[in-house]
Amino acid sequence: MSTTPTVTPAAATDAPAGAAAAAPPRFAGARRFARSFRSRRAGLAGLGILLLFTVLALAAPAFIGPDQLDVTKVNGPLLAGPSASYPLGTDQAGRSVLMLLIWGARESLQIGVIATVLTVVFGSAVGIVAGHFGGFVGRALMHVTDWFIALPSLPLAISLAAVLGQGQASITIAIAATSWTATARLVRAQTLAVEARPFVERARALGAGNRQIMLRQVLPNVMPLILVSSTLTVAGALLSEATLTFLGLGSPTDVTWGEMIHDAFFGGAFTANAWWYLLPPGLAILAVVLGFTLTGRAVEHVLDPRMENKR
Incomplete structure (x- = not known):
């Protein structure tokens, strides 16, 4: 007579407990990333700079009213130097340079x-599709990418912004249209490397379609590269925004750091030696670009420890 083994309640409860203990804790990868990032002082310094400007930009409407930015309602001294009432002096219309600088952070960061986001989304989509399909589709997409790379980016951005009209929307589109090629090239190269791995072949053998492979197999593996590219792309976008607005392609009613430099240049700040009007927006752009660069480099080293051996 055969007997069937019985499972006692204690044994039944022990199995799930053991399985739960063996399972990796939730957000373990995020905690490892945070620990590695905290060990990099340069990355923490860059993140601190970005948090400072982000807090100022988000809190700006709480202590800056519309009357402080409206040239028709401001009655401060014209191009006055720093004082107790105006810590960074005033502009040619009598507005506080400090208030303009804080509000400009809001507008400049928004554009950047x-x-x-537009640059990374479009460039990543082009890179993944070109790397996955290859053949005629991949060659055609890469030929278009090479054509955009061959064109001078600044004249192309100026032409696009001029055609679309003055304003933040036109500048944003012009920057995105001339900045996606580097992301597309990087993502395509990483996609080719991921597609050559065995787990992608197994997914194809199990009947996975092109969309499933690109979204579930390729995209998660190229996401670290996209993240690093995003942090470095913001810095370039801020510099492009400052360049385009300095050239007069921004809206005169918008307050950005590039527009501040444009107004200072054409408002007599050079002839009046009003350094307090010229330096703050330039230093703010430099600080934010430095913050994004330091943060991006730290993230790159955390996600790819082999970078340490390449230094």
Whole structure:
């Protein structure tokens, strides 16, 4: 007579407990990333700079009213130097340079972040599709990418912004249209490397379609590269925004750091030796670009420890 083994309640409860203990804790990867990032002082310094400007930009509407930026309602001294009432002096219309600088952080960061999102999304899509399909589709997409790379980016951005009209929207589109090629090239190269791995072949053998492979197999593996590219692309977008607005392609009613430099240059700040009007927006752009660069480099080294051996 055969007997069937019985499972006692204690044994039944022990198995799930052991399985739960063996399972990796939730957000373990995020905690490892945070620990590695905290060990990099340059990355922490860059992140601190970005947090400072982000807090100022988000809190700006709480203590800056519309009357402080409206040239028809401001009655401060014209191009006055720093004082107790105006810590960074005033502009040619009597507005506080400090208030303009804080409000400009809001507008400049908004343009930089939106342009970066458009750049990374479009460039990543082109790179993944070109690397996955190859053949005629991949060659055609790469020929278009090479054509955009061959064109001078600044004249092309100026032409696009001039055709689309003055304003933040036109500048954002012009920056995105001239900045996606580097992301597309990087993502395509990484996609080719990922597609050659065995787990992609197994997914194809199990009947996975092109969309499933690109979204579930390729995209998660190229996401670290996209993240690093995003942090470095923001810095370039901020510099492009400052360049285009300095050239007069921005809206005169918008307050950005590039527009501040444009107004200072054409408002007599050079002839009046009003250094307090010229230096703050330039230093702010330099600080934010440095912050994004330091943060991006730290993220790159954390996600790819082999970078340490290449230094």
